Amino acid sequence: MLPLLCLALVLSTLHSSNALPNGAPTSVCDNMLPFHGGGIPALTTKTPFLITPQSSVIGSGQLLKIDIESFPANIVFKGYMIQARSADPPHNIVGRFENSDAAAIKLIDCEAAGDTATHTSTSPKQELTLEWTAPDNFVGDVIFNATIAQDYDKFWVGIPSEKVRVVASSSTVAPGQTTRRTPATTTTVPPYRPAQTSAPVASDPIYNGCGETKGCFGFPEGCVESGNCRAVTTITVLGNRYVFEMKAGHNRPAYVAVGLSNDAKMGDDSVIECVPEQGTVNAYASWTTVGPYGSTRLGVPQNIFSLVEKSHNDGTIYCKVERDAVSTVKGQKFDLVNEKFHLLLASGSSVESTNVNYHDIGRHVSGSPQSLAEVGPVQGSSKLLLRLHGAFMITAWIGTASLGILIARYFRQTWVGSQMCGKDQWFAWHRFLMVLTWALTVAGIVVIFVEIGGWSQVRNPHAILGIVTTVLCFLQPIGAFFRPHPGSSKRPIFNWLHWLGGNLAHVIAIVAIFFAVQLQKAELPDWMDFILVAFVAFHVLMHLLLSIGGCVSERRSSQRVTSFPMADMTPSRNSMSSSERKQDAAFSGFRKSMLFLYVLIVLGLVIALVVIVVLAPIETAYNNIKDQIMN
Numbered sequence: 291m292l293p294l295l296c297l298a299l300v301l302s303t304l305h306s307s308n309a310l311p312n313g314a315p316t317s318v319c320d321n322m323l324p325f326h327g328g329g330i331p332a333l334t335t336k337t338p339f340l341i342t343p344q345s346s347v348i349g350s351g352q353l354l355k356i357d358i359e360s361f362p363a364n365i366v367f368k369g370y371m372i373q374a375r376s377a378d379p380p381h382n383i384v385g386r387f388e389n390s391d392a393a394a395i396k397l398i399d400c401e402a403a404g405d406t407a408t409h410t411s412t413s414p415k416q417e418l419t420l421e422w423t424a425p426d427n428f429v430g431d432v433i434f435n436a437t438i439a440q441d442y443d444k445f446w447v448g449i450p451s452e453k454v455r456v457v458a459s460s461s462t463v464a465p466g467q468t469t470r471r472t473p474a475t476t477t478t479v480p481p482y483r484p485a486q487t488s489a490p491v492a493s494d495p496i497y498n499g500c501g502e503t504k505g506c507f508g509f510p511e512g513c514v515e516s517g518n519c520r521a522v523t524t525i526t527v528l529g530n531r532y533v534f535e536m537k538a539g540h541n542r543p544a545y546v547a548v549g550l551s552n553d554a555k556m557g558d559d560s561v562i563e564c565v566p567e568q569g570t571v572n573a574y575a576s577w578t579t580v581g582p583y584g585s586t587r588l589g590v591p592q593n594i595f596s597l598v599e600k601s602h603n604d605g606t607i608y609c610k611v612e613r614d615a616v617s618t619v620k621g622q623k624f625d626l627v628n629e630k631f632h633l634l635l636a637s638g639s640s641v642e643s644t645n646v647n648y649h650d651i652g653r654h655v656s657g658s659p660q661s662l663a664e665v666g667p668v669q670g671s672s673k674l675l676l677r678l679h680g681a682f683m684i685t686a687w688i689g690t691a692s693l694g695i696l697i698a699r700y701f702r703q704t705w706v707g708s709q710m711c712g713k714d715q716w717f718a719w720h721r722f723l724m725v726l727t728w729a730l731t732v733a734g735i736v737v738i739f740v741e742i743g744g745w746s747q748v749r750n751p752h753a754i755l756g757i758v759t760t761v762l763c764f765l766q767p768i769g770a771f772f773r774p775h776p777g778s779s780k781r782p783i784f785n786w787l788h789w790l791g792g793n794l795a796h797v798i799a800i801v802a803i804f805f806a807v808q809l810q811k812a813e814l815p816d817w818m819d820f821i822l823v824a825f826v827a828f829h830v831l832m833h834l835l836l837s838i839g840g841c842v843s844e845r846r847s848s849q850r851v852t853s854f855p856m857a858d859m860t861p862s863r864n865s866m867s868s869s870e871r872k873q874d875a876a877f878s879g880f881r882k883s884m885l886f887l888y889v890l891i892v893l894g895l896v897i898a899l900v901v902i903v904v905l906a907p908i909e910t911a912y913n914n915i916k917d918q919i920m921n
Contacts, residue, residue, distance in 0.1 A: 539606030694723030
C-alpha cells in the first residue's frame with residue numbers, strides 16, 4: 291500500500307486561530323499520520339475530490355501536470371498535501387514539484403528537495419494544477435497520493451491517482467490525457483513506510499510530546515503512559531501563552547473540565563469547561579463553590595481565554611484553549627507565570643444552562659502544586675488513605691466479622707473443655723475476631739475522613755451506610771462489656787440485642803461495600819460485584835448447612851429442635867447435664883470441616899478483594915505490570 295499522507299496541518303487550517311495554517315511541516319513526512327489535537331478521524335466515505343495526472347506515461351526528467359479537482363464540480367477545499375511514491379517497494383517519495391503558483395503551492399523537503407507540495411493558506415479552492423518533474427534515471431510506476439481537507443473536521447486521507455508510467459527519457463512518449471474517473475466509495479491507500487521512532491507512539495496524537503514538550507495529566511492513574519485515559523488534559527507553555535488541551539470520551543461525557551486550585555480540594559477554583567452544545571463545542575470559564583459543592587459560570591469573566599480548536603466526534607469531546615497568563619476571577623488572582631497550582635480534571639454526564647453537574651464519570655487531582663511551565667509527568671494525588679479504607683473495611687466485614695459471627699452461632703458446643711486465655715474456645719475466638727473488626731472499622735472511618743476532609747458529597751448511599759455500620763460496630767463492645775451475668779433475668783434481652791446489632795451491622799456493611807463499587811473515586815471494576823455476590827451466596831450456604839447440622843445434632847441429643855438454634859439466649863442451668871458439657875455435641879467433625887472450608891474460601895476472597903482495591907484501577911495496574919515485564 292502507498293503511504294497515508296499526513297493531515298496534521300490540513301485540519302488545523304480551518305480556523306484563523308488554528309495552528310500551522312500555512313502548510314504541513316516536515317515532521318509529518320515519514321509517519322503519514324494525521325496529527326490534529328482532537329484526533330478527528332479521516333472520512334472513509336465517497337470522496338468528492340480527484341487527483342488526476344494529465345498524462346499516463348511520462349519520460350524520466352520530464353514535466354507532468356496534476357489536477358486537484360472535485361466531482362461534481364464547484365466543491366471547495368481548504369487544505370491539501372500531495373506526494374508521488376513509487377508503486378513498488380520500498381515506496382520511496384520520487385520526483386519533485388515545481389513552485390508554479392507561489393500563492394497556492396508551498397514545497398517542503400521530505401526525502402529530497404521539493405518532493406512534497408502543500409497549501410500556503412486556508413483560502414477556499416475549487417481546483418488546483420500542480421507541476422511535477424519525474425526523477426532522472428527512474429523507470430517504473432508512480433502513484434500520486436493526497437490528503438484533502440474540505441473543512442475542519444471533514445477530510446479524506448490517501449486519495450490516490452491512477453498509475454503513471456515513467457519510462458526512459460529516450461523512449462517515445464505518446465501525449466494524451468488519462469481517463470477521468472469518478473471518486474471511489476472509500477479512499478484506498480498504498481502501503482507506506484512507517485516512521486522510525488525509538489519508542490511506540492500513542493495512537494491518539496494528544497499524547498504526543500507528553501513529558502517532553504508538554505505536561506499531561508489524566509485519569510485513571512497511569513493512563514497517560516498507555517495512551518488510554520478516560521479524560522486527559524495537556525498544558526503547553528509557549529512564551530507567555532498557556533495552551534490547555536482537554537479530551538474525554540469515556541461513557542459519552544457531557545463535559546470535560548480542568549481547574550486550577552491552591553489546595554487540591556474543590557472550592558474557590560478557576561475552571562475552564564468544554565461542553566458540546568447544538569452540534570458544536572463551546573468553552574466556558576466557571577468557579578467552584580463549597581457548601582454545597584458545585585460550580586457556576588455566573589459572575590465569572592469569559593474573556594480570560596480563547597477557544598483555539600474543538601471537536602465532538604463519536605461521543606468524544608476535545609477542545610484546545612489558550613488562557614491568559616494572568617487573570618482575576620471572583621477577586622482571586624491567578625498568575626500562571628509565577629504561581630504553582632494543583633490541577634483538577636473532571637468529566638461528567640450532565641450539564642445545566644449555567645453550570646456542569648457532578649463529575650460522575652471521573653475526577654482526579656494532581657498530587658502537588660507545580661509550575662505549569664514544567665513539562666515532566668504530572669502525578670496524581672496519593673490514594674493511599676482511600677485504598678487503606680477499602681482494605682480495612684473488606685477485611686473487617688467480609689473476613690473477621692463473618693467468621694466471628696459464624697463461630698458464635700454454631701460452635702458453642704465444639705472444643706468443649708478446651709479453653710484459651712481462661713475462656714471457652716468459641717468465645718475467645720469470637721471476642722478476638724470482633725475486637726479486630728471494631729479496630730479495623732474505626733481505623734477505616736478515620737482514614738477516609740482524613741482523606742476527604744469532611745462529609746462526602748457523592749450522591750451514593752455508601753457514606754451513610756458506612757456511618758450506620760460504624761455506630762453499630764462501636765456500640766457492640768460497649769454493650770458486651772456491661773452485659774448482665776448469665777443468671778440475670780436481663781441476660782436474654784442482652785443476648786437478643788447483641789445478636790441483632792451484630793447481624794444488622796454485618797448486613798449493612800456488606801450492602802455498603804456493594805455501593806462502593808459504584809463510586810467513581812474508588813475506580814473499582816464492575817465485575818467486582820460478582821465476587822461479592824459469590825461471597826454472599828457462599829456465606830448463606832454455610833449458614834444453611836451448619837443450621838441443618840445443628841438441628842440434627844440437637845435431635846440426637848434429645849434437645850429442642852429449632853431451625854434457629856440460639857440456646858445461650860435463654861440459658862437454663864438444668865438444660866444440660868454436667869457430663870454433656872464435657873463433650874462436643876454430635877457431628878463436631880462435620881462442623882470443624884465446614885469451618886476449615888469457610889476459612890479457606892473467605893480468606894481467598896478477602897485477599898482477592900483487597901488486591902483489587904489496592905491496585906485499582908485493576909486494568910491499568912495490570913497493563914503497567916505487563917509493560918514492565920515486556921520491557
